[in-house]
Amino acid sequence: MKILIVEDERELSDNMVTYLSSDNYSCEQAFNFQGAIEKIALYQYDCILLDLNLPGGDGLKILEEIRKQDIESGIIIISARGSLDDKITGLKIGADDYLAKPFPLPELSVRIYALMRRQQFSHTNILKSNNVEIDLLAKTITVENKSVILTKTEYELLLFLIGNKNRVVSKNAIAEHLSGDMADMLDSHNFVYAHIKNLKSKLGEAGCANSIKTIYGTGYKWIE
């Protein structure tokens, strides 16, 4: 899976590369407008992460260029502009998702994961990890042909963990993903702990006991 990261802040770009590479994505970087245009013209990417504020030009122009050339990459705008106009324009021109900077890397990872899934498994909509099967359309879970009933929050939690498989996701990142703006207001640790506990026990009963690993003090990891 090839990803192009168009981001002028080198440190952030490098961190994204490091985080995403551990999930078998091969990442390439472009640090300015011209570099991005050249890379897009030369290579095929499954996904492009696009910053809008670039030296040398507006990221939205790159987006227009990509769509004009009928390039079928999934595109996620990552912008510090955070302006809703940009979000609307971006999605209108043809971006698949929009993530406002700053964001936790697990959130980025799960967005890429969701996008890739939509593009690649558009016919089946079945996602498999270990012995867990997820029907993305019906939002149902089966473990070894046994149906597992999850709450909406538990379902989202499971997808988030699988989307960041083999990497540690912090409780904060989970809380933020599940409760959005509420994350600050709530005691996120107990909130996350309660849902993880329920999810673990439901999966365990169905026969998938050790997929979610608790990393002491930091967070959780889905092991595949």
Next chain:
Amino acid sequence: MRSLLIKNLSLFLIYTVAILVCSMPLFYFIMKYFYAEDLDELIEYRSYDFIKDHLSIFTISEIEYWNHFNEDMQILPMDQSCPLDKVVQRPFYNAAEGFEVDYRVYYTKIKIENQPYILMSRIAMIEPKDLLQTLVFQYGILFIILIIAFTIIQRVISQKLWRPFYKSLGKIENFNLEQGIVPEFEKTDTIEFARLNENLDKLIKNNLKTYVQQKEFIENASHELQTPLAVFQSQLDLLLQDTDLTESQVKVVQSLYTVSSRLRRLNKNLLLLAKIDNYQFKETQEIDFNQVLKTQLSYLKDLAEDYGITVLIDSKNPLHVTANKTLLESLINNLVVNAISHNKNNGSISIEVKDRTFLISNTGEKTPLDKDKVFRRFSRTSEKKKGNGLGLSITYQICKLHGWKIEYEYPDEGLHRFIVRFD
């Protein structure tokens, strides 16, 4: 408080009255003096006339007859006590008035048939009471004329002279810093008003500039913070993957992680506030309020119930509002999140839509919030550290932008209510 013109007029009248009253004795004595002088001339002339025309043929036997018919011109026997050849003032009994009045009297020595006699010529003076009355009457008329004339003059002056002042006053009264429109002051040829206008213009422009700069500063600062925050966050995400962290290191990372999320959200809310302040949400549309409410609640309700909070919703009444959709969502979200996070264990939230109002009540602490502070930025109403102190402020700004009203109520013990009126 009285208007400048009324003040001016009343002050002027007070001083006029004071001057008139003070000068009254002066006028009285002057009038009296000139009147007496006039009379003196007359009686002197009369005596002189008598001596010239009648004295040579006058006989002693005629004296009694003469005195009988000339009350004010008597021929008296010689009396040394009378002051001769000058006018004096003396009281005499006046038959017409029935009491003694002051007379101007002139005594002169005459000889009739070689016998010395005294000729007395006198004229009754106007009574001081009558003189005073006349004076007061005249003053009264003068005073009334002055009031009328002055009121009219003031009107005319106010319309002409003070017009630029009132125009400028009206302009600055309607000035609103947030709208950012500099009022155009009318040109005037009065030096003071021209100076006033010039300085007002300068003051307003400087204020506006500072205000705009400050607003831009907040937005720019928030923007500039986003990239370093993103780098900080991503480093932490990577650090977390390190399996060799010791227990104490993990604790540090965890705490940094919490700080990082708070920073990010604080920054996000500051940016949102700045954007609302900078009118960056111009697009409005007709929105079915209940529809938006339902969408927002679909996930917030689950969340609330995760915390054992019951959510009661009564939104059967239709409500359509013209609003920016993103901001309306943010408004509902902030109010619901606020109601959840400041709730108590096993508490409840009641949401109601009726009569173009949106009511949200929640159980919570048993002290009412300070109505003046509740919507202020960073004013924490409880000592518990929840949220970043911007949620309700954002809500307030959203209402203000749309011309809605938001109120806080404490209708019952431990019950807090926010009401949004969409009119």
